[in-house]
Every structure is written in C-alpha cells, then in structure tokens.
Amino acid sequence: MKAIVITRAGEPEVLQLQDYPTPQPGPDEVLIAVKAAGVNRADVSQRKGNYPAPPGVPADIPGLEAAGEVVQCGEAVTMWKPGDKVCALLAGGGYAEYVTVKEGQCLPVPDGWTFAEAASIPETVFTVWSNVFQRAGLKAGERLLVHGGSSGIGITAIQLGKAMGATVVVTVGSEEKGNACMQWGADAYINYKTQDFEAVLADEGVDVILDMVGGEYLGKNLHILKPEGRLVYINAMEGNTPPINIFTVMTKRLTVTGSTLRSREYSFKKMLAADMLQKVWPLIHAGKFKPAVYAVFPFTQAPEAHHLMESSRHIGKIVLVNDPEMNTGKD
Numbered sequence: 423m424k425a426i427v428i429t430r431a432g433e434p435e436v437l438q439l440q441d442y443p444t445p446q447p448g449p450d451e452v453l454i455a456v457k458a459a460g461v462n463r464a465d466v467s468q469r470k471g472n473y474p475a476p477p478g479v480p481a482d483i484p485g486l487e488a489a490g491e492v493v494q495c496g497e498a499v500t501m502w503k504p505g506d507k508v509c510a511l512l513a514g515g516g517y518a519e520y521v522t523v524k525e526g527q528c529l530p531v532p533d534g535w536t537f538a539e540a541a542s543i544p545e546t547v548f549t550v551w552s553n554v555f556q557r558a559g560l561k562a563g564e565r566l567l568v569h570g571g572s573s574g575i576g577i578t579a580i581q582l583g584k585a586m587g588a589t590v591v592v593t594v595g596s597e598e599k600g601n602a603c604m605q606w607g608a609d610a611y612i613n614y615k616t617q618d619f620e621a622v623l624a625d626e627g628v629d630v631i632l633d634m635v636g637g638e639y640l641g642k643n644l645h646i647l648k649p650e651g652r653l654v655y656i657n658a659m660e661g662n663t664p665p666i667n668i669f670t671v672m673t674k675r676l677t678v679t680g681s682t683l684r685s686r687e688y689s690f691k692k693m694l695a696a697d698m699l700q701k702v703w704p705l706i707h708a709g710k711f712k713p714a715v716y717a718v719f720p721f722t723q724a725p726e727a728h729h730l731m732e733s734s735r736h737i738g739k740i741v742l743v744n745d746p747e748m749n750t751g752k753d
C-alpha cells in the first residue's frame with residue numbers, strides 16, 4: 423500500500439508518500455480502506471520527534487483518526503462486515519491507504535456525512551466526551567470555559583456543551599475566531615490578545631474549564647473557578663510546571679485533573695465508543711452536532727496540511743482525503 427511516512431524528525435516536508443507493507447487485521451480487528459484522515463496537533467508533535475507512537479502501531483505513519491470502508495474482518499469480529507462505512511479512533515497509522523483497528527474503536531459514518539466529515543470527529547469527540555463530561559462531570563446549567571475555542575477540540579466542546587445545556591465561554595486569539603465560535607454556538611468569547619480572561623470572568627466564575635494551554639493559565643483558572651469547580655487538562659502547550667496555590671484548591675474544594683487518550687487501553691476506548699454511540703450519535707442525527715471541517719487536502723499534500731495547522735490560522739478541523747496516488751491496492 424501507499425502511506426504518508428515521517429521520513430525523519432523535522433519540518434512538514436519530511437512527510438513523504440512511500441510504499442509500506444499493508445497491515446493485517448488481528449482476530450478482533452478490522453482492515454479499513456482509508457478514504458479520509460483527520461489531522462491533529464499531536465501529528466505535528468510526532469512529526470517533530472516529540473511524541474512517539476505507542477507500541478502496536480506504525481512508528482512512522484501519523485494519523486489518530488480515519489474514515490473509510492471495512493474491507494476485511496478478523497475471525498472474532500462481530501460488530502462489522504466488509505462494506506461497512508466506519509470512522510475510527512486510532513493510536514496512529516491513519517495517513518495511509520489501509521489501517522487496522524480494534525472493532526470497538528469504530529463507529530458508523532453518520533448518514534449523509536462524507537468520509538472527510540466523518541474522519542474529522544473521532545479524536546475530538548472521544549477527547550471532549552471523556553474529559554468534559556465523564557472526568558469533569560459538566561452538568562446542564564453549569565458554565566464551561568474552553569481555552570483554544572477555535573481548535574478542533576474547542577468547536578467540539580462548544581457543540582457538546584451547548585447540546586447538554588451548559589453555558590459555553592471560549593478564549594481565542596482573534597476576533598475572526600471569536601465570531602466563528604459564536605456561529606458554532608458559544609455564548610461568549612474572550613480575545614486573549616486584547617482582554618484578560620481572568621479579569622472578565624472573575625466575578626461570575628465558571629464551573630468547568632477545559633485547558634490545553636497550561637503555563638500561567640493555571641493560576642488564573644484556579645482563581646475564576648467557583649467552589650467545587652473542575653479544571654481538566656488535555657495539554658500544556660505553554661508549559662507544564664507552573665506554580666500552584668494549594669490553598670486555593672483546598673478552600674474552594676477544586677478538582678484539577680486531566681488525561682491523554684492515545685495511550686489508553688482498548689477496554690476504555692471501547693467503552694467510550696459505546697457511550698458516544700448512545701449519547702453523541704443521536705445529537706448528530708438530530709442535527710445538533712455538525713462536522714467542523716475547515717480545510718481538505720489530498721494525502722499527498724500532507725506537508726501543506728501541517729503548515730496550515732502550525733500557522734494556527736485554521737478554525738476547526740483539517741482533513742486529508744484519498745487521492746489517485748494513494749490508490750494502489752493492498753500490496
């Protein structure tokens with residue numbers, strides 16, 4: 423098969439189309455003919471050599487989510503059959519003509535959605551669902567603050583937060599991004615380049631914060647959380663060792679938590695997928711959750727897709743789609 427391979431750690435141009443052995447599905451795995459793959463910030467870190475793939479997935483093919491058609495099933499697979507259209511959460515290997523994945527990490531492509539749209543949601547929906555709802559326990563009527571509101575993660579958090587009855591405030595780096603977040607349903611935005619989110623939110627407070635910035639945001643986050651508030655980390659792009667005022671945590675009885683999805687065990691991912699099928703897929707069918715695809719590139723333009731992601735100009739998801747050069751057959 424063909425795959426987009428990280429030929430060495432470096433700039434986006436190290437992503438190159440190469441021949442690669444076609445993976446074989448294990449007993450509880452399906453082989454998917456990939457039609458589209460989502461691009462994530464983590465792919466950029468992996469390409470730079472800062473985020474190695476966990477064991478069991480190709481070390482040099484990025485791609486944490488994909489959509490396509492099941493072409494082969496392991497002998498123990500019961501959920502899918504060849505011809506089924508699925509989107510899947512992967513631990514790597516999505517930028518390829520074929521990928522294998524455990525059957526429980528696949529979900530059906532929603533009716534009427536393109537493969538590009540379906541490939542844009544597994545990573546963000548799994549992440550937001552497990553962190554904002556399962557871990558931080560966001561409830562209807564509460565106030566959620568989402569940092570990086572215009573990211574793929576951010577727009578998913580806006581949509582799910584609103585669908586579940588929360589008020590959603592986001593931080594963004596430009597007015598254009600703020601306006602886009604309002605279109606996606608946010609109740610308010612704070613442009614962190616012109617306003618201090620701590621000063622804006624200190625009086626009213628928030629119940630839950632989803633943060634991927636880290637650094638000096640920690641102290642500000644703790645300050646604006648209401649008593650019993652929950653702060654959940656999914657990254658720390660501006661630093662992971664900020665000082666913490668333990669007394670603020672104690673006196674307001676705060677919870678500071680976080681998680682990484684990629685390295686989690688299969689049983690957890692399978693449980694999450696089943697939960698999302700029950701709770702998120704009905705929102706999709708009801709038109710309350712929509713794909714946020716900002717840009718689509720053919721696989722062979724993966725370097726351009728990574729340049730766009732690193733520019734942070736995008737609002738929502740960047741997706742790679744199959745092109746003729748990727749259609750070579752299995753071997």
Ligand SMILES: NC(=O)c1ccc[n+]([C@@H]2O[C@H](COP(=O)([O-])OP(=O)(O)OC[C@H]3O[C@@H](n4cnc5c(N)ncnc54)[C@H](OP(=O)(O)O)[C@@H]3O)[C@@H](O)[C@H]2O)c1
Nearest residue numbers: 462463570573574575594595634656657659681682683734
């Ligand atoms: N823990 C997990 O399991 C997990 C899973 C998935 C994603 N994540 C993390 O969630 C975050 C969002 O992922 P994504 O793929 O949706 O990202 P993305 O679309 O690339 O968005 C990241 C956005 O964050 C904002 N930002 C703020 N500070 C930044 C900084 N120091 N460097 C870069 N961007 C900064 C930028 O928007 P502004 O212009 O508004 O600043 C940027 O567009 C990433 O950090 C990713 O690693 C974690």
